[in-house]
Amino acid sequence: xxxxxxxxxxxxxxxxxxxxxxxxxxxxxxxxxxxxxxxxxxxxxxxxxxxxxxxxxxxxxxxxxxxxxxxxxxxxxxxxxxxxxxxxxxxxxxxxxxxxxxxxxxxxxxxxxxxxxxxxxxxxxxxxxxxxxxxxxxxxxxxxxxxxxxxxxxxxxxxxxxxxxxxxxxxxxxxxxxxxxxxxxxxxxxxxxxxxxxxxxxxxxxxxxxxxxxxxxxxxxxxxxxxxxxxxxxxx
Numbered sequence: 742x743x744x745x746x747x748x749x750x751x752x753x754x755x756x757x758x759x760x761x762x763x764x765x766x767x768x769x770x771x772x773x774x775x776x777x778x779x780x781x782x783x784x785x786x787x788x789x790x791x792x793x794x795x796x797x798x799x800x801x802x803x804x805x806x807x808x809x810x811x812x813x814x815x816x817x818x819x820x821x822x823x824x825x826x827x828x829x830x831x832x833x834x835x836x837x838x839x840x841x842x843x844x845x846x847x848x849x850x851x852x853x854x855x856x857x858x859x860x861x862x863x864x865x866x867x868x869x870x871x872x873x874x875x876x877x878x879x880x881x882x883x884x885x886x887x888x889x890x891x892x893x894x895x896x897x898x899x900x901x902x903x904x905x906x907x908x909x910x911x912x913x914x915x916x917x918x919x920x921x922x923x924x925x926x927x928x929x930x931x932x933x934x935x936x937x938x939x940x941x942x943x944x945x946x947x948x949x950x951x952x953x954x955x956x957x958x959x960x961x962x963x964x965x966x967x968x969x970x971x972x973x974x975x976x977x
Contacts, residue, residue: 787951793871794946794953794965797841800865801955801963804843808915814846815915819900819944841865841944846914873899875945875952878968882954882975886941902942905935913940919961 801817808815819841843863874892881891887901889909904910904923913921914934921940924933941959945952952968954975966975 783950786948790871790946790948790951790953791965791967793865793948794955796865797944797946798955798963798965800841800843800863801957803863805915805919805921805961805963807843807845808917809919811845812917814917816844816846817913817915818842818844819911870948871946872948873945874947875899875968876947876949877970878945878952878954878975879973881945882943882956882966884956884958884964885943885954886959887943889942891945899945900942901945902940905939913942913957915961921957921959921961 804815804817807813841864845862881887881901885891885901887903888907889901889903891901892899900911902910902913902923910923913923915921920938922935922937923940924935938959940957942957944955944957946955947953954966954968956964956966958964966977968975
């Protein structure tokens, strides 16, 4: 009986990492994470700030749509966190209703710019690290129809709305047809309701890193813009 030659099978190389290779891999992963985390953190902060600015835009859209749906005036007040009822009724709003507050102010003939019993309130909560004004922007959005001087300072000076007499105001009203108007009178006062399309302007808000503008057109359209530091201009 013939004998066949046997051949030894080659043994596969042992898979795995040496201790040095593992340490190198861990070091590279740690470096990648260290480089990525600041970018992720900055992105998250930008999205958070964008969401806060969007909430202001959304409240304007809501006030306008509700005015048209209910055929009732809706007033929007903008101020600093922790203020009381701007009408002087001393209804404590805390920080939960301001910086922007929308009031269902009733039928056109009964509007008084005050918070009354049964009137519906909608507000934007004060957001930590967000405030009125800008930190880097050097000028207003081109579509900003407000004639108040562009002011990067805080407070409601971050807005550009004025009444027909040229006074800077922090009230505006959406009529039942959805058109925004301001009020004739001293700053902060309600006064007489202004004429058609007198409430064009913008709100400027910042988290000290990113600047946003919420622009309200004289006919009631709302648009959100972001300041681009690279192009030194507002997004469109």
